Amino acid sequence: MSKLLTVAPSPHNYGKETIKTLMYGVIIALIPTLAVSIYFFGIGALIVTATAIVSAMLFEYLITKFLLKKEPTLSDGSAIITGMLLAFNVPSNLPVWIIIIGALVAIGIGKMTFGGLGNNPFNPALVGRVFLLVSFPVPMTSWPTPITARMQYLDAVTGATPLGILKEGVKNGEKVSALMDQIPSHMQLFIGNMGGSLGEVAGAALVLGLIYMLYKKVITWHIPGSILGTIVIFTGILWLINPDKYADPLFHLLTGGVLLGAIFMATDYVSSPMSVRGQLLFGVGIGVLTVVIRIAGAYPEGVSFAILIMNAFVPLINMYIKPKRFGEVIKNG
Amino acid sequence: MSKLKIFTKGFIKENAVFALFLGLCPTLGTTTSAINGFAMGLATTFVLVMSNIVVSMVKNFIPDKVRIPAFIVIIATFVTIVELTMQAFVPDLFEVLGLFIPLIVVNCIILGRAEAFASKNNVLDSSIDGLGMGLGFAMALTILGAIREMLGSGAIFGFKFITGDGMLAFVLAPGAFIVLGYLIAITQLINKGDKKTVLEVLSGVWKIARSFLKFLNFSK
Amino acid sequence: MLKTFAKGGVHPPENKLSAGQIIEQLSIPKTVTIPISQHIGAPATIIVNKNDQVKTGQVIAKSSGFVSANIHSSVSGKVTKIDAIPDSSGYRKQSIVIQVEGDEWDEKIDKSTQVKRDFNLSSEEIIQKIGEAGIVGLGGATFPSQVKLSVPKGMKAELLIINGVECEPYLTSDHRLMLEKGEEMLVGTKILMKALQVEKAIVGIENNKKDAIEHLTKLAKNFDGIAIQGLKVKYPQGGEKQLIKALTKREVPSGGLPISVGTVVHNVGTAYAVYEAVQKNKPLFERVVTVTGKSVSKPSNFIVRIGTSVNELIEAAGGLPDDTGKIISGGPMMGKALSNADVPVTKGTSGILIIPEGESRRGKIMDCIRCSKCVGVCPMGLEPFLLMSVTERSMYDRTEKERVMDCIECGSCSYTCPSFRPLLDYIRLGKAEVGKIIRSRKA
Amino acid sequence: MDYVIIIIGAIFVNNVVLAKFLGICPFIGVSKKVETAIGMTGAVTFVMVIATIVTYLIQKYVLVKFGIEYMQTITFILVIASLVQLVEIILKKVSPALFQALGIFLPLITTNCAVLGVAILAVGNKYDLLKSTVFAIATAVGFGLALIIFSGLREQMDLANIPKGMKGVPIAFVVAGILALAFMGFTGLA
Amino acid sequence: MSDIVIYTIITVSAIGVVAAIILYLAAQKFKVYEDPRIDKVEEALPLANCGGCGYPGCRNFAEECVKADNLDLLFCPVGGNELMKTVAAILEKDAVEKAPQVAVIRCSGSFEHRPKINNYDGASNCTINAQLYSGDTGCEYGCLGLGECVDACTFDAMYMDEQTGLPVVIEDKCTSCGDCVRACPKDIIELRNKGKKDRRIFVSCINADKGGVAKKNCAVACIGCTKCEKECKYDAIVIENFLAYIDFNKCVLCRKCAPVCPTNAILEINFPPKKERVPKVEDKGVLAEKQADENTNLIELAKKNNDPEAKG
Amino acid sequence: MASKTESTLRNMVLALLIVALVSATSLGYIYELTKGPIEQAKLAKKLAAIQQVVPEFTNNPNADMYKVPSDVEGDTLEMYPAYNNDKLVGTAIKTFSDKGFSKRIYLMVGLLPDGSIKNIQVLEHAETPGLGDKMSKTKSDWSEQFNGKNPTDFSLKVTKDGGKVNAITAATISSRAYADAVERAYKTFMEHGKK
Amino acid sequence: MSNNKTIEHTGIVKKMDNNSIIVGIIKNSGCASCQAKESCNVSDVEEKEIEIRNFENDFSIGEQVKVYFSESLGFRALFLGYVLPFLIVFIVLIVLTGAGADEGLSGLLALGSLAPYYLIIFIVKNKLKKTFSFSIKKLIHRDLFESIEQYN
């Protein structure tokens, strides 16, 4: 025999899914959202997304090469997702240098400090996003108005987000029904015609992405399902109790980053629990925290924080909520 | 151990903050700016030196078994002196450092150092040790403060070098933890004597920065 | 209505290339090499000497303990060598080499092909006959069958399960056996039922073998108490715990045996071997082996004498393809890769699979991305990623606590991992180390 | 309502560890295992409550009465240091078995910044006795919450491929930083 | 004296004394008497906490040293004899002298001498490989080359030589802690006396196959020809299972055996070269030192090997 | 260490007593020494703030301080009248607001006798650095917009709420609180404070 | 959710008699070899002795063993040692202040309520002794290495 046989422990059969196929699956699922946000926010969306992706990839490459001295891991696509999601979580008029700082924090602190893909306990894009939010509150909370601001970048016309209007209004004692007049209709919200981070507005496109990822088995329904379910139930109860003070559940679903967070950010494998029951609990936690922060906190929107906080609970969830073991029920019996 | 060695070991090898991980509360709590960190460091140094001196002076008269309470009293006395003096002469600073001044007492370092060093050595060694440890502590706090101030408000020792704000996160709690984390990583590398790795890391950072700048130029 | 087990499992491409190939008798080779340890348990004790003349079916090594099995000569001829010869693992194992001279069978064996349905033996007699015939589980574990049939005191078997699942991709030997020797197999099942003193038996067959299900359903009408049950295609349904779960909804408790839920599982091949042993006095010296692979020119199913070199099987199936990367004894999920093809077929060899170069290497191993896919597919509800990483760090206490010993080594986790982590490799290491710890604790 | 604000404030918004920087040493030092962290939380709660009550009484009935508030530091530290020891002595006397069980379960805690800090803060906030106690409890719970989350994270990171230089304490601080960042989401709750 | 001062004195004294009594009681109750010598011994120890001494950490070893009646059974391989002498001096006990040891690799089957007969494609871990099968060469006994020993060494005293595929011990760094010995599933590594002037002779092979088989699979295998056994005047060499073993306690380093070995399986380390001899298998220990000095890259390589990340 | 004191109970109590006595005595005296300076420092700070916000005066406003109950129950405002040669030139009012982002903020508001604002100083606040803390003069000149305005025509509400105060960007809450404190000072002064 | 979680410590057998073994626990956590151990007042640096009453194997003095203690028992100890007394103090405090008692008095009484509590503990001392029992196992090779790792 001229060629040598290969010997390895079983199994000798490998599935077709690889990190790459999964990551590119997510990227494909994100494309409709990108398209919609470019439609609404124009060049701003384009510049911000491109900057975020390029700088995230660049930092990942440089850090793996010069600091970790590992083989570059760029091709797996995870840095692209981090860049894209970071961009989707900021307003479309954010100056380039702030985005670069965000990407550096996301990749440098949020991901590579822990050893790169698979080792970070927190969602890198959110680490970057929240860091920016805390560090640069002014630019991070001025939201370009959709369509109007299409051809503008730094000088974009800004307005408030629906959640911002709601929070401010309720604080001043106005009724929700009155405030709703200042806010586009639910249908408009679903399409994405509202102020907000460039990727979070496009509800319809996000749902499309969800369907794609579920179909491709990139993710399962448990995390998004439990988050959205919890938010609907929680806000629904509040709404039934006092519709003057609390907005309806659909409003809460469609505004802010709930859909983006539930579909793309909470589902990040690395920072979410392993067992199905754990994932459900994780989702419930995110849902509850989101609503609590929205209703009672200083920030009008709480999804990012909720996900990060629940990321911190993931090890505990993994430790105490194990998958149901085969043969466990009749132990000793 | 030579006097010099006693003095210098507190700076890197046995730096209270970076190597021993002690006295972390004031380290994080008071370093919103270089000057605050420095002041806190000095206050601590004062208490450290004075209490070391006194402790090593009286150690022979204190029965072993009441050593700890006696030391606590001595240290707390000096802390109170610092408190009163600061209130009288630098009230603004006192307000900023606030709660952390009384906490000097607990600062694990002092108790620890008093136990570990002063009770065993002569007065001179003890005071040198206290000075070394204290200044090492002050150095750590100043460095941390300077970095946080630089990143957080674009200033150093109060001199602003950028217009506008810096990255607020560094002034707030998260930045304190993160910066300290990286500083400890660097000290650990140095302490392991792995000079090459340190150089590698630094040159790695430099290379990253350079490539990045190059990239920016290129993209322009 | 298709049943299946509840949790986990994967569905690799089935590739049952040789499903339509009738079982052929492979010609008797010139020499055979018969290892004395072809089963789980103590190796058998050699009872022949060099230069002895032996007949086909003659005992050449005797069971050496409770968990052990007789070994019979698979050919007639002269013992030329008794020595340690490398087996498929490369390690040397005691084996008996026999030079073939003719094919003279032991007198007691009934060589007729007539199906003999009636038997009139007591449970003990059956078990003894099975023991003498050296029958071991042919489903892969090669556990001496008479041990499984001797139900421990205080326990009672209620149900016999015949495992016709053949969930491994590529393999078709059980499938063909059910089609071609269905009646004999069912008689064997009846014998096993008698041995276990149970009234009921279920033959579980995956739905990708519809012809076998139909065929056996028809035949089973003539056999009281035997039911045929179709199952949804899902690997590792053939694992006995999964099969029991699928058929009875009972879960074998962690650390327990099937008998603790009142069942005993036997492979269809075993049932057939039992038929031959009891009705025809024919010990286990040949078995059905599938030779297959995408680039194999003639995927086939052969009846092969134990001890035949794998090389000869491959030749008979059209020779070794040029692009061979791996030769596997068994299926792609649980089989063993051979370091060379000059090793004998043993009682446990259910198939020879040839994998082309292009498919024989794993992908580049990356860090675990915690995608939890391995957790999702593990039929035992374990967390393979965790088992691997604690084993990697030699935290065996933790490995034990995470119930590494429950792993059935099905390989679903390694199969599914997008990071190509060698999960099962490490889990096996963990099992071995934890096993040692448990043993030393008992000692 | 006051109590709710005190509780939420001390647990989430102004978490002792993540926002107030108190008790960092045990936070970094005793957070390697979740079980220990849980135990630590129980013990800290007890110590903090007892210490707060005692220091409150001393502040009100001794220091203020005699006009020597400036002696706060020295008296508090002495009281707290001896109190913790006293509890241990009593425990050892009344039930050696219980003492042993606790000993193997937990490292002994003596004073740390958090205990003294809470005592001083409670006085500084001009709370009455009950509020001080509630404040102490909430602070301890906040401490425990941070500690338990953190120990979970650290246990998980023991199984990750953290780069060499960052292993151990450095990565712990980075995690604490991100945790603090996440906790900023609670800003404004109370 | 003003009131304030008086109040101060009274309160502080009162609280102070009460506290002192409590703390005193506490100290009395809790303080297990710790022999100050424990600290002293500990200070002298390398504090590597490697466990080579058989105790979980250096401190425990120190305690044990203080407790034990004599130091016969206690030995810190890292610090070696010198350290044990220091410890003995601190404790005023006698130290037993132990010959310094070093780890040696008893396999010379480099890629060149021992061809591969298949490719291993499993996890990069020697034990896993050994569990699966005998390895990717014909020799059932030889080194698998996956570096588990290198990973096990806490002193960075080993690296994998990429040219030969065998681990190399860096003599100066090796502390004879034995971690590698325990790690190797094939029992290839042995701790041997360092020998006078660090010179030593050993059979770098553990192949117990018959000569022909062994030779077929590896050019430098010991074939059990008994030539060395006959050559040795000191009965230091025994042959069992076609394999020679040199007892380092009996060997006097006369070097007679090495030249007679037909397969060059006997390695001589740190001897001055004999001129008349044909060049042998490169002496690994020496090679290691040479390379360690000249070419730090190798050390880096070893480090990389040590790094779980780098290996994936 | 030959002469180490032994650990007998008598020695111990004695040693501690001595340590405690020495420490207490010295602290007592140091306290006495620093007491004066501490109070002076506090006073100086207050006076400095007053000086900043009212026109030049000749009296001692601290001594002339009087308290006026505010609209918040139980809380009073301190009024420091500034007289220049017995003529009231302005009043510094220590006022507060609870509407801030975190904790109560204290301002020293200087009102001229007609109620128009002379100048304002922040005494105490705990607003977020970089956001709310821009209200203090050292951080930005945002607060200049109040100087010289008379609340009768300068509505002390942020523009968002229909007033005239331009809020600090992204810190409307702090701005509101600031305005609220100023308004409290103004109202109290107009209703009860004039003297 | 594994319900058989245990806390383990490595120790050395110090004393033995017919029905009990005293094991010295090698320092908690990593303290023994920590460079800051002397300066540290957080974790104890003292040796603990533990009495074990149920055991099967033979042990000899000086032998390294592993002491096991079930986690749930640990939590029970925690409850009795710290949580319950804290609750008592807190409840007494609430009741007394609620009843309008003077702060000083209620504070003192709340603290004082610990006295009867400890008295009760003292009375049920022997019962506790039975509850909080440790089990002991021989230290096997691998465990040894694992405990070393804990220190690194």
Ligand SMILES: Cc1cc2nc3c(=O)[nH]c(=O)nc-3n(C[C@H](O)[C@H](O)[C@H](O)COP(=O)(O)O)c2cc1C
């Ligand atoms: C993952 C896994 C898959 C298996 N697949 C099959 C199979 O497809 N067919 C089969 O007969 N036995 C299979 N087995 C073996 C069975 O578990 C069981 O050992 C066998 O059916 C018992 O019968 P025997 O003793 O007659 O071999 C499998 C085992 C495992 C662990």
Ligand SMILES: Cc1cc2nc3c(=O)[nH]c(=O)nc-3n(C[C@H](O)[C@H](O)[C@H](O)COP(=O)(O)O)c2cc1C
């Ligand atoms: C130590 C041992 C004892 C066993 N004892 C019995 C037994 O008493 N009864 C039984 O039915 N099977 C017994 N088995 C067989 C197993 O249940 C199982 O059928 C065998 O390991 C093959 O199953 P598999 O192919 O699914 O792995 C035993 C197995 C082992 C390893």
Ligand SMILES: Cc1cc2nc3c(=O)[nH]c(=O)nc-3n(C[C@H](O)[C@H](O)[C@H](O)COP(=O)(O)O)c2cc1C
């Ligand atoms: C961490 C954090 C700190 C903040 N600090 C302040 C502050 O000090 N003052 C303030 O007015 N708003 C502060 N805010 C912002 C408010 O929550 C609120 O968003 C803002 O005041 C209203 O927005 P606007 O001023 O842009 O209308 C803070 C927000 C966060 C998240």
Ligand SMILES: Cc1cc2nc3c(=O)[nH]c(=O)nc-3n(C[C@H](O)[C@H](O)[C@H](O)CO)c2cc1C
């Ligand atoms: C379903 C899915 C969701 C992801 N979501 C995120 C995300 O929210 N943020 C991010 O930085 N990376 C995300 N990634 C990419 C990658 O997992 C992430 O960068 C890792 O956390 C890096 O270790 C996602 C990947 C997948 C497959």
Ligand code: SF4
């Ligand atoms: S852990 Fe074991 S049982 Fe689970 S999937 Fe992996 S190999 Fe199969």
Ligand code: SF4
């Ligand atoms: S399938 Fe692989 S990558 Fe995913 S969790 Fe399991 S081991 Fe990790």
Ligand code: SF4
């Ligand atoms: S080479 Fe082996 S014996 Fe030497 S230090 Fe390394 S592990 Fe220890």
Ligand code: SF4
């Ligand atoms: S010597 Fe042993 S452990 Fe080291 S690489 Fe070779 S086989 Fe592996």
Ligand code: FES
């Ligand atoms: S300095 Fe605060 S706990 Fe140590």
